[in-house]
Amino acid sequence: MSLFTTFYFLSKRQVTYYFLGIFLLISSRIVAQKDTIFYDHNWKNTIKDSAIYYRIKPIRIKTKKAIGYKIDYIDSLYVLNDYYLKNNKLQFEGYSISKDEKQLVGIAKWYDQNNVIEHLEEHNGNRRDNLAILNVPIIIPYVDYKNVTKNQFIGGFEFCLDKDNYNKLLLGVGFGITSYSDTCYGLPDLHLSYLSNDDLLFFKAGTSDRHAYALVGRGSGVMDLGLGYSYPYNKNDFPVIKGFTLGITMRLTVFGIFFQKFQFIQ
Incomplete structure (x- = not known):
């Protein structure tokens, strides 16, 4: 093989490595940007x-590996x-039950x-944590x-x-069911509920x-x-469901017990 041919193949290989390196660099930066969340002051x-x-x-990492002890549930x-963008130095480090810092542990x-x-x-558990709500x-x-x-009863x-x-x-x-003039009527239910655990409030909107x-x-x-209001789609279709509404919802596990448990983090 001539010197020129050898040089040609070496150059071609170097060019291939060069473009491969650029591709990997760009790809890594794109992935890094997607995995980075930016905040203002x-x-x-x-x-x-x-x-x-x-x-x-x-x-996510195992609880015991993170803080040195296990937590039920x-x-x-x-x-x-978190980092300072100016110098890429650490601003905060910690462990949390949720994706933000609202429920820090350790x-x-x-x-x-x-x-x-x-x-x-x-x-370390100086307050009660609503663990099950987070999981x-x-x-x-x-x-x-x-x-x-x-009265309306729904499941x-x-x-x-x-x-x-x-x-x-x-x-x-x-x-569920409701009644009118000693007759029971079926009542389908579709709703959205938003639970604000910061304020222990809920907001619910639904329909039948x-x-x-x-x-x-x-x-x-x-x-x-909660309290709210119900409005009928057809005032001539009995039973008419209209007026101020008192509502109670209870959530259960598949075992028939409350899914939420209050306890101190040990």
């Missing part, structure tokens, strides 16, 4: 150009690491821009009672649409084939108790 989501901090997409925790550390610890907290099953049986002009299933978030959005599908309703009140995950 108020810790609101923003774009990179106006960001002050950034967080690497949280990953909590198999794993999210690893949270030791959490905050750093200044010189990587010096300026604040440290240990979250609810995807499908939750429920029973429901409403009092409008007539069905709720589907958790955002299982990993601290606040929950639930889609419910069920069927006869009426629409909306409720707001106190919600603990186990039981929602």
Whole structure:
């Protein structure tokens, strides 16, 4: 093989490696951007150009590996690491039951821009944590009672649409009965419930084939108790379901017990 041919093949191989390296570099940056969350000075989501901090997409690790001990009903925790965008130094590190820092577990550390610890907290169960709400099953049986002009009894299933978030959005599908003039009527139920565990509030909007309703009140995950209003689709279609509404919802596990348990983290 001539010197020219050898040089040609070497050059071709180098060019191939060069383009392969560029491709891998670009791909890694794209993946890194998708796995990075940017925040402004108020810790609101923003774009990179106006960001002050950034967080690497949280990953889950076993609870005992993270904090050195086990917690009932909590198999794993999210690893949270925040950084200063200016110098890529660590701003915060900790472990959380949810994807954000609302339910920290173990030791959490905050750093200044010189990587010096300026604040440290240990979250070891000094308050009661609503553990099961943070790890609810995807499908939750429920029973429901409403009092409008007539009593309504409904049962069905709720589907958790955002299982990993601290606040929950639930889609419910069920069927129940109501009565009018000594006659029972079937009553299908379709609803959306939003549980705000920060404030222990719930917001619920739903419908049947006869009426629409909306409720707001106190919600603990186990039981929602609220007031609202129901409005009929057809005022001539009996039974007419209209007026101020008292609603109670109770959620159960597949074993027939409450899925929520209050306990201290040990």
